[in-house]
Structure formats: C-alpha cells, structure tokens
Amino acid sequence: MKGKRQGILRQWYVLVPFVLVAAILLTYCGGGGGGGGAVCPDPAVARIDFSIVSLTSQFAGVVRIAGVVRNVGAGSYESGPTQQSVLLYEVPIGGTAALKANQPFQNLAPGQEVTVTYERNWDSSSPAEGEFPPDYRIIITYDPDIYMDGNLMNDDCNGGNNDLTRSGAGINALF
Ligand SMILES: [Ca+2]
Numbered sequence: 001m002k003g004k005r006q007g008i009l010r011q012w013y014v015l016v017p018f019v020l021v022a023a024i025l026l027t028y029c030g031g032g033g034g035g036g037g038a039v040c041p042d043p044a045v046a047r048i049d050f051s052i053v054s055l056t057s058q059f060a061g062v063v064r065i066a067g068v069v070r071n072v073g074a075g076s077y078e079s080g081p082t083q084q085s086v087l088l089y090e091v092p093i094g095g096t097a098a099l100k101a102n103q104p105f106q107n108l109a110p111g112q113e114v115t116v117t118y119e120r121n122w123d124s125s126s127p128a129e130g131e132f133p134p135d136y137r138i139i140i141t142y143d144p145d146i147y148m149d150g151n152l153m154n155d156d157c158n159g160g161n162n163d164l165t166r167s168g169a170g171i172n173a174l175f
C-alpha cells in the first residue's frame with residue numbers, strides 16, 4: 001500500500017512540469033482570440049508541388065519541386081530577417097539528404113505563403129529517377145534562441161507541422 005502511494009507520488013513529480021507547460025501554452029495560444037481559437041502564429045509546411053518546366057523528350061525534361069509554407073495560425077508571424085528559413089532537401093533511397101535550396105522569410109500574415117523552389121533535370125526512364133526516385137523533404141528551421149528573444153510574435157505555436165516529405169514518384173506521374 002505504502003509502495004503504491006509512493007509510486008503515485010513519483011508519477012506526480014513527473015507530470016507536474018508537463019501540466020504547467022501545457023497550462024502556459026494554453027494561456028498564451030488560447031487567450032484573447034475573440035472567436036475562441038488560437039491566435040498564435042503557426043507557419044506550417046502546407047504541401048510539396050511538382051511540375052514540369054520544359055521537356056527534352058517524352059520522358060525527360062526540367063522539373064520544379066516547390067515546398068509551400070503557410071501561416072495556418074490566426075496570429076501574424078513577425079520576426080527579424082535572419083531568424084527563420086525554409087529548407088528543401090533531396091533524399092536518395094538509402095542515401096544521405098542533400099540540401100538543395102534555402103528560402104529565408106521574415107513576416108507571414110495569417111494565410112500568407114512563402115515558397116522554396118528547386119529545379120533539376122529529370123529522366124523518368126532512368127533508374128535513379130524513374131525506378132528509384134528520391135524523396136523531397138521540406139523543413140521550417142528557426143534560430144535556436146527564437147523562443148527566448150523577447151518577441152512572442154515569432155514563436156511558432158505548433159512544431160508538429162514544420163516537416164513534410166513527398167516521394168519523387170509524384171514527378172514520374174507527370175510524364
Ligand atoms: Ca520569440
């Protein structure tokens with residue numbers, strides 16, 4: 001009996017910090033919304049678009065990979081010019097991710113978008129692209145101290161939507 005009570009006490013010691021953090025987040029993100037929704041800024045990777053720029057044959061050409069980031073929060077994102085960026089990686093199957101494009105951004109009103117793009121030659125009949133296409137991965141990256149810079153308007157209130165991957169198989173489907 002005594003052992004069980006100590007176990008519950010131990011669980012509380014672990015839980016209390018999480019409850020406090022959750023309460024603080026709810027107070028900040030949920031307060032003063034008027035409509036009751038979150039008013040904090042939330043840049044998110046909305047989608048990855050593929051398109052053909054030009055054809056060199058029926059099966060090959062120049063393609064564009066575009067990662068679209070949108071502020072899906074109800075609050076304006078307002079920050080310094082060098083504190084955030086959108087990164088585009090190419091990830092070969094079984095290989096190492098390679099950074100292909102880097103698009104800095106600064107302010108994003110609710111619903112506003114910023115796009116990172118990368119163009120390359122693509123041969124849908126080749127093994128490296130047609131048979132085993134790489135993945136494309138878009139990541140929103142922030143300065144490490146962005147939550148401690150004294151500016152609440154650049155605190156992304158949802159870190160769970162800042163990373164999206166799409167298979168390059170979607171490019172082959174365009175040819
Ligand atoms: Ca901040």
Ligand SMILES: [Ca+2]
Nearest residue numbers: 042043044158
């Ligand atoms: Ca986010």
